[in-house]
Amino acid sequence: MLVHSRRARWAVQGVFLALFLPVFALPFLVVVAASLATQWSGALPSGATLDHYRTAVRGEALDALTTSVLTALAASALALATGTWAALAARGPRARRVVGALFVLPVAVPSVVVGLALLVAFSEPPFLLNGTPTIVVLAHAILVTAFAHQSVAAALDRLDPAYEQAAASLGASPLRVLLRVRLPLLLPSLSAAAGLCFALSMGELSATMMLYPPDWLPLPVKVFAATDRGALFPGAALAVVLVTTTLLVLLAVSRVRTRASYR
Amino acid sequence: MSTGIRFDGVTVAYGGNVVLDAFDLTVEPGEVMALLGPSGSGKTTALRAVAGFVRPRAGRVFIGDEDVTDLPPHRRGIGMVVQQYALFPHLRVDANVAFGLKARGTPRAETAARVTEALETTGMAAYARRYPRELSGGQQQRVAIARALAIRPGVLLFDEPLSALDARLRSGMLAELARLHRELPDVSMLYVTHDQGEALTLADRIAVMDRARLRDCGTPRDLYRRPRTAFTASFVGSANLLPVTVTGRGVRLGDTDLDVPTGDAAAGARATLCLRPHLVGLGEGANAVRGTVAAVQWRGATHRLEVDVAGHRVTADVRELRETPPPGTEVTLHFAPDDAVLLPAGGVADETAGGEAGDPADEVVGEAVGEAAGVPGGAVHG
Amino acid sequence: MVSVLPAPARMAAPARTRRIPAWTLVLPPVTALGLVFLYPLALVLWQSVSPDGGGHGFAAYAEVFGQAAFRNALLDTVLIAAGATAGALLLGFALALVIAFVPLPGGRAIGRFVDVFLSFPSFLITLALLFVYGNAGLANGVWTGMTGAATGPFDFLHTRWGVVLAEVTYFTPFVMRPLLAAFSQLDTAQLDVAASLGARAPRIVRQVVLPEVLPALAAGGSLVLVMSLNEFGIVLFTGAKGVTTLPVLVYGKAILEGDWTGACVVAVVNIALSLALYGLYRTLTARTARPEGERRARA
Numbered sequence: 001m002l003v004h005s006r007r008a009r010w011a012v013q014g015v016f017l018a019l020f021l022p023v024f025a026l027p028f029l030v031v032v033a034a035s036l037a038t039q040w041s042g043a044l045p046s047g048a049t050l051d052h053y054r055t056a057v058r059g060e061a062l063d064a065l066t067t068s069v070l071t072a073l074a075a076s077a078l079a080l081a082t083g084t085w086a087a088l089a090a091r092g093p094r095a096r097r098v099v100g101a102l103f104v105l106p107v108a109v110p111s112v113v114v115g116l117a118l119l120v121a122f123s124e125p126p127f128l129l130n131g132t133p134t135i136v137v138l139a140h141a142i143l144v145t146a147f148a149h150q151s152v153a154a155a156l157d158r159l160d161p162a163y164e165q166a167a168a169s170l171g172a173s174p175l176r177v178l179l180r181v182r183l184p185l186l187l188p189s190l191s192a193a194a195g196l197c198f199a200l201s202m203g204e205l206s207a208t209m210m211l212y213p214p215d216w217l218p219l220p221v222k223v224f225a226a227t228d229r230g231a232l233f234p235g236a237a238l239a240v241v242l243v244t245t246t247l248l249v250l251l252a253v254s255r256v257r258t259r260a261s262y263r
Numbered sequence: 264m265s266t267g268i269r270f271d272g273v274t275v276a277y278g279g280n281v282v283l284d285a286f287d288l289t290v291e292p293g294e295v296m297a298l299l300g301p302s303g304s305g306k307t308t309a310l311r312a313v314a315g316f317v318r319p320r321a322g323r324v325f326i327g328d329e330d331v332t333d334l335p336p337h338r339r340g341i342g343m344v345v346q347q348y349a350l351f352p353h354l355r356v357d358a359n360v361a362f363g364l365k366a367r368g369t370p371r372a373e374t375a376a377r378v379t380e381a382l383e384t385t386g387m388a389a390y391a392r393r394y395p396r397e398l399s400g401g402q403q404q405r406v407a408i409a410r411a412l413a414i415r416p417g418v419l420l421f422d423e424p425l426s427a428l429d430a431r432l433r434s435g436m437l438a439e440l441a442r443l444h445r446e447l448p449d450v451s452m453l454y455v456t457h458d459q460g461e462a463l464t465l466a467d468r469i470a471v472m473d474r475a476r477l478r479d480c481g482t483p484r485d486l487y488r489r490p491r492t493a494f495t496a497s498f499v500g501s502a503n504l505l506p507v508t509v510t511g512r513g514v515r516l517g518d519t520d521l522d523v524p525t526g527d528a529a530a531g532a533r534a535t536l537c538l539r540p541h542l543v544g545l546g547e548g549a550n551a552v553r554g555t556v557a558a559v560q561w562r563g564a565t566h567r568l569e570v571d572v573a574g575h576r577v578t579a580d581v582r583e584l585r586e587t588p589p590p591g592t593e594v595t596l597h598f599a600p601d602d603a604v605l606l607p608a609g610g611v612a613d614e615t616a617g618g619e620a621g622d623p624a625d626e627v628v629g630e631a632v633g634e635a636a637g638v639p640g641g642a643v644h645g
Numbered sequence: 646m647v648s649v650l651p652a653p654a655r656m657a658a659p660a661r662t663r664r665i666p667a668w669t670l671v672l673p674p675v676t677a678l679g680l681v682f683l684y685p686l687a688l689v690l691w692q693s694v695s696p697d698g699g700g701h702g703f704a705a706y707a708e709v710f711g712q713a714a715f716r717n718a719l720l721d722t723v724l725i726a727a728g729a730t731a732g733a734l735l736l737g738f739a740l741a742l743v744i745a746f747v748p749l750p751g752g753r754a755i756g757r758f759v760d761v762f763l764s765f766p767s768f769l770i771t772l773a774l775l776f777v778y779g780n781a782g783l784a785n786g787v788w789t790g791m792t793g794a795a796t797g798p799f800d801f802l803h804t805r806w807g808v809v810l811a812e813v814t815y816f817t818p819f820v821m822r823p824l825l826a827a828f829s830q831l832d833t834a835q836l837d838v839a840a841s842l843g844a845r846a847p848r849i850v851r852q853v854v855l856p857e858v859l860p861a862l863a864a865g866g867s868l869v870l871v872m873s874l875n876e877f878g879i880v881l882f883t884g885a886k887g888v889t890t891l892p893v894l895v896y897g898k899a900i901l902e903g904d905w906t907g908a909c910v911v912a913v914v915n916i917a918l919s920l921a922l923y924g925l926y927r928t929l930t931a932r933t934a935r936p937e938g939e940r941r942a943r944a
Contacts, residue, residue, distance in 0.1 A: 110916070169343040
């Protein structure tokens with residue numbers, strides 16, 4: 001403990017809340033408030049309405065939400081499979097370093113550039129993906145693979161080699177050790193990685209803006225389109241729907257994780 | 264089925280660092296062999312070479328008549344119990360024990376029967392539906408043993424299995440392991456430990472290791488009563504190691520002639536006299552030596568006297584004294600001729616006593632060894 | 646007597662009879678990454694030296710570097726990234742310090758909140774700021790309500806400052822997370838000893854805490870620097886006409902103008918900048934993460 005006197009502690013707490021609340025909590029409250037209003041000209045929004053939400057959960061907006069969820073599911077699955085495979089297969093310190101460096105590269109490259117690169121590479125045969133949902137999924141998968149790989153690799157680092165050695169000494173083949181011992185023990189980290197990948201993909205805008213075809217329009221693009229044409233309040237409602245969906249999935253995933261780690 | 268283990272010139276190295284050097288040892292079928300040595304002596308490496316987790320740079324490992332050097336661990340048919348248990352935390356006790364049987368494709372009914380049998384052998388049948396985290400350390404270790412027994416291995420490997428248990432549990436488990444050995448007379452066991460008590464209690468034979476090499480091997484009684492090297496003498500039990508000169512009828516310590524069997528040692532040669540502290544008596548008797556009390560320690564049932572004799576520190580553990588001699592008192596110590604062992608002197612500098620051997624308080628090392636221990640124990644070269 | 650003599654010289658054991666070497670297992674994921682990520686990146690590089698007219702050369706670079714829009718974008722990118730990083734470091738350090746060392750009601754919940762915050766889309770912050778500081782919004786609404794003026798004084802959202810404010814808000818948790826981890830490993834006995842020797846809180850922070858967590862601070866800072874160089878959503882959402890960063894320029898050239906070669910040139914510059922900084926970040930984190938990474942099986 002750094003601050004010992006009660007008054008000083010109160011002062012520090014006060015300053016903390018004065019910084020933390022406006023900077024981090026206010027944005028969410030403001031967006032939620034705006035999503036329920038029709039105009040904001042005074043200190044508080046006015047014209048309470050649920051209309052924005054009625055529009056946000058049907059028609060085009062619902063399609064966009066479905067598109068986002070499907071994209072995020074597919075991208076997370078791809079990223080998790082690739083990242084986990086790479087982390088599991090890279091045994092030995094040197095292989096781990098090389099594969100690790102390779103798989104974090106997508107974090108360092110701007111997402112917009114990842115989108116551009118996919119456009120350049122897959123706009124003509126034999127790889128004609130431009131204009132298909134596949135290219136959006138691919139972009140999301142590339143962007144979140146780094147996070148999947150990193151969390152699995154970190155968990156593998158912490159995994160006591162005694163477990164797999166005990167399994168091997170009992171006669172389990174490497175495949176059996178992987179399926180019955182290593183993967184079950186990694187389950188908590190895998191589910192955490194899945195949640196993170198899903199959330200990041202749900203909010204991805206940069207590469208998506210470069211790539212999305214007219215018939216595969218994820219929700220963030222829809223939010224941008226709304227705010228860009230000045231429809232801030234419906235846009236806020238869409239954003240709330242996006243964040244709520246993401247949080248619900250994260251919550252479900254964390255329940256899986258608690259169950260897995262309590263066994 | 265009875266299978267032994269044979270190491271044939273096994274050398275293991277990490278990079279340029281040799282951790283096991285041309286290791287030769289045979290564990291007979293049904294025998295309990297303890298690998299005893301300080302940490303870093305190569306004993307765990309030897310065990311892991313049998314399990315298949317380290318690959319020898321040279322030499323072969325045999326289980327029974329089969330050369331297993333190139334077999335992956337899961338094809339070796341060994342049972343292994345390690346210090347940190349390594350029970351699978353996501354499986355219940357019965358699933359843990361069944362793991363090896365399922366890996367072998369044992370029929371379901373037989374698996375269930377053998378799981379029950381293994382759990383009953385270790386007294387854990389009542390805990391079959393628990394998860395490992397719901398068990399105490401001792402219980403977890405019993406499950407780990409049951410898991411290794413369920414596959415009915417010809418060879419059981421123990422890697423410091425009791426180190427994580429507290430002292431009381433340890434002696435209980437030691438008795439359990441001894442019972443297990445009686446009930447499974449055909450299973451060879453290789454038991455790695457740094458605790459001489461465990462090795463002396465449990466093993467049929469003890470292999471003493473130090474700095475990547477096998478230093479000595481024999482029955483516990485042999486190693487204790489007739490150690491062949493100063494290292495063995497000081498690591499298996501405590502020992503006073505005193506530099507002496509061989510005379511016609513015995514040896515000379517300082518100015519005192521002592522009656523000790525000299526075997527075929529030549530007169531005039533330098534040698535090391537090994538004396539167990541509890542075999543040294545206070546007062547007149549055969550082989551009496553006079554000295555000055557330097558310190559007295561009360562240890563409950565015994566008193567430990569540190570006595571300076573002819574410039575050397577001699578430790579004597581005697582039955583609890585009514586009156587203890589204050590430091591500075593002149594006393595006489597004695598020992599029976601048959602209780603002393605004469606060791607070659609040349610070996611002393613080479614066979615340094617391990618610094619981390621057992622309870623430091625029990626470590627009594629004479630001056631000759633004490634000096635030698637100052638030699639830094641650098642990398643061992645083959 | 647057991648032989649302790651060296652064994653006769655022996656050949657090393659013959660190679661294990663295995664169908665496939667273990668390292669080949671790593672090939673499928675690496676190939677996949679190569680095909681969908683590295684190969685396209687290489688094509689971007691190739692396209693940047695292959696102008697539309699045919700042939701190869703650096704003509705496109707000369708053209709792009711000559712444009713005022715590019716030079717402005719480069720300047721904006723660097724300034725915004727530097728400002729956002731500095732702000733996030735300051736704010737993140739202060740907040741993490743309080744969370745770690747001053748008991749707060751709900752401190753754990755705040756830590757969890759910071760974790761969740763990391764997975765939110767960045768444009769959400771800009772959207773929120775539009776409602777707080779926008780033309781019609783909370784701050785200006787309060788002002789006009791109090792003074793009766795027709796418009797409020799807050800009109801910085803569409804400037805660099807607006808972007809910096811949004812990025813500081815969004816990136817601060819990325820600084821806090823490694824810092825909180827580093828603080829939790831700090832030996833609190835050190836702080837108590839320092840306090841018992843009469844040091845006051847600011848002095849303890851400067852002389853005890855700061856040196857210990859400097860690697861974490863540096864790692865978090867360089868991560869934020871890279872991420873703010875690459876940030877797109879925040880700048881796009883502010884709709885600031887005068888503020889263009891390199892990613893926005895890439896988007897503009899490729900999608901709005903259809904000039905792929907020009908976009909590729911800007912992209913190459915952006916990648917070079919980011920990779921250089923990312924290399925720095927990896928070096929810093931590798932140094933702090935070393936002890937854990939070196940864990941090895943017992944020999």
